[in-house]
Amino acid sequence: MPFHAVNRAKPARRPIEIRTVHRVLSAVACLVMLYVGVTGSAIQLLDLGAILSGKPESSAVMQSVNEGRFGNGFYSAVTMGDWGAxxxxxxxxxxxxxxxxxxxxxxxxxxxxxxxxxxxxxxxxxxxxxxxxxxxxxxxxxxxxxxxxxxxxxxxxxxxxxxMDVRGAYPPASFRQSLKQWHRFWGPGFFGTRDVPGVYVELLAGIALWVLIVTGLVMYFRLLRQRRKLKKPQLFWTTSDMWRSLHRSVSIVAAILLILVAASGTWLGFESSWATFHRHRPPxxxxxxxxxxxxxxxxxxxxxxxxxxxxxxxxxxxxxxxxxxxxxxxxxxxxxxxxxxxxxxxxxxxxxxxxxxxPSPFPFGLHVHELVKHFHSGELLGLPAEFLDLLAGLSLVFLSVSGLWMYVQMWRKRASSGRKALFWK
Known part of the structure; x- marks a missing residue:
């Protein structure tokens, strides 16, 4: 009987695990998320300080907050000296x-x-x-x-x-105005005062944050389901790894806030990126x-x-x-x-x-863009929303630091056994 080679099917590739995606992306984007969280939280602290201390609209911080609210150029009838008139x-x-x-x-x-x-x-x-x-x-x-x-x-x-000066109100140079530009990756120190390519980085950062939120929540609910099978239904639990326990707890508590901030921030990045391809000189x-x-x-x-x-x-x-x-x-x-x-x-x-x-360069018009912008800062919904926005920013800072620290710990442990690759499944 002639020998026939046995056809063996190639083993199917294992799909990339959610945990791997979350870990690798966090290692790559952690510093960017930390930067976004720090600059965003600093803006919120300045805004809350100005509001709680009763700063007038003529102050540099409040003028920066109000930028774009009344339109650009002569659409704004609010002029440079109008805030206290x-x-x-x-x-x-x-x-x-x-x-x-x-x-x-x-x-x-x-x-x-x-x-x-x-x-x-x-x-x-x-x-x-x-x-x-x-x-x-x-x-x-x-x-x-x-x-x-x-x-x-x-x-x-x-x-x-x-x-009176008839030029439309425009915020003067201030630390808050610079922070706002830095937060969007197009302030001094990045690409000058132009928005390109900073708005593309802003959009990518928003997408990365979304992926981290979604993969983190998927991992949490999978783990929660496994624990409930073991008759451990608690929503929060601790382990011997303090950083991992804190990282998990903070991410769940702040999840809704981070989703809202990520959604509005990513949308602003998308609209701003869209606008760079649809600019036109108005009549x-x-x-x-x-x-x-x-x-x-x-x-x-x-x-x-x-x-x-x-x-x-x-x-x-x-x-x-x-x-x-x-x-x-x-x-x-x-x-x-x-x-x-x-x-x-x-x-x-x-x-x-x-x-x-x-026509506006933004896909849904300037009015929607301004609403989303002020929703993102919390200013649209008042003081309680601004405090929650600050909490979201501080949560992002902690999650970035704790995530980076856990990654370094895991890498050092693997490196001690000869596995020195920066990324692994």
């Missing part, structure tokens, strides 16, 4: 104030076309302020085109007074408005705002044409500051991502 008198006749302002402006700047018109308080008096293009005005780094200057006039007398802004349009826009904005908030003090009201839409803008003299933008033609309140505006 006084409220307009409740009985101000806005129609007469606009008439007086425009008459004085035509006399002071004959032939000059206004970019926008606003009523506000400057040095304790109600003034009408008119902005207009001026190549010699201080440039605004957040917008394209010719800079704007402004002339201001007392609404009672028409006399010219000192104008030129509409920097021209007539006196009649200014009267209509201011009257409409005040009417719509008062119908919703009858007693809320108003810091300023502005009339403008924004990308073809006649709008009235109301900024409140409240803490926190509110900005309400009304479309005069439709009588509706606008959002940052109105379909009437140029």
């Amino acid at each position: 006084a409220a307009l008198p409740p009985g101000l006749d806005s129609g007469k104030a606009v008439d007086t302002t425009m008459a004085a402006f035509r006399k002071a700047k004959p032939g000059t076309i206004p970019a926008f018109v606003e009523l506000r308080m400057v040095n304790g008096r109600a003034v009408g302020q008119v902005a207009y293009p001026d190549p010699d005005a201080p440039p605004d780094p957040r917008r394209f085109g010719t800079p704007l200057a402004a002339s201001a006039f007392d609404v009672a007398t028409g006399g010219q007074v000192a104008a 030129p802004e509409s920097l021209a408005i007539t006196e009649a349009q200014a009267q209509t826009a201011i009257a409409t904005a005040l009417h719509l705002f008062r119908a919703d908030q009858a007693a809320t003090p108003i810091r300023l009201v502005r009339a403008r044409i924004w990308f073809g839409q006649l709008e009235g803008v109301v900024v409140t003299a409240t803490v926190p500051t509110q900005q309400h933008v009304y479309n005069v033609a439709t009588g509706t309140e606008q959002r940052l991502d109105s379909p009437l505006y140029p």
Whole structure:
């Protein structure tokens, strides 16, 4: 009988174990997670310190917190000096104030076309302020085109007074602002002040944190199921390895907080990365408005705002044409500051991502991006959420340190027996 070779099937490769994925990824990404946790916790400590000590919105920390809240460029009617400005008198006749302002402006700047018109308080008096293009005005780094200057006039007398800077509010240089940039991997010391490629690192860090959370929870529930079969149903337990016991307990207690922080942070990284491939130069802004349009826009904005908030003090009201839409803008003299933008033609309140505006580079619009950003910091939901956000950051710091320490201990134990590979199954 001829000899026939026996066909033997090749042994199937064992799938990569969850424990291996968790261990290897933690060894690779542990320092990055530690960095994210430290910078994020430091930001939360600064924010909580500013809030609990009653820091005004004009402080550098609070200006950094509010960055982007009211839109970019001239979409924001909140200007550099507005955080502590006084409220307009409740009985101000806005129609007469606009008439007086425009008459004085035509006399002071004959032939000059206004970019926008606003009523506000400057040095304790109600003034009408008119902005207009001026190549010699201080440039605004957040917008394209010719800079704007402004002339201001007392609404009672028409006399010219000192104008307020019309550039949109933008946070000054501060430790908190630098921390925010460092946290996102695009501050000084990384890639300059550009967001590329830092936002890609931010996205990868978020994905890595997600994988660590998911694999850690899978391992925990598998172990919990095994213990319950042995009649040991406790959710928390200790072993002779103190670091492992603490690491497991902290990860379970902080799991929900870390999931929320990881979800929002990863989403911000995704949206910011998406935006780098969908940037476009917006069309030129509409920097021209007539006196009649200014009267209509201011009257409409005040009417719509008062119908919703009858007693809320108003810091300023502005009339403008924004990308073809006649709008009235109301900024409140409240803490926190509110900005309400009304479309005069439709009588509706606008959002940052109105379909009437140029498309946003973010996949779901600027409004959603700002909501997620302030949810990520906890600021959207108030003081309790900010404390929980700090707890999540401190938990991430501890889990990074304890995870790295356990890995080093395991590697040293393996190395003592001649197995010196940095990674193993």
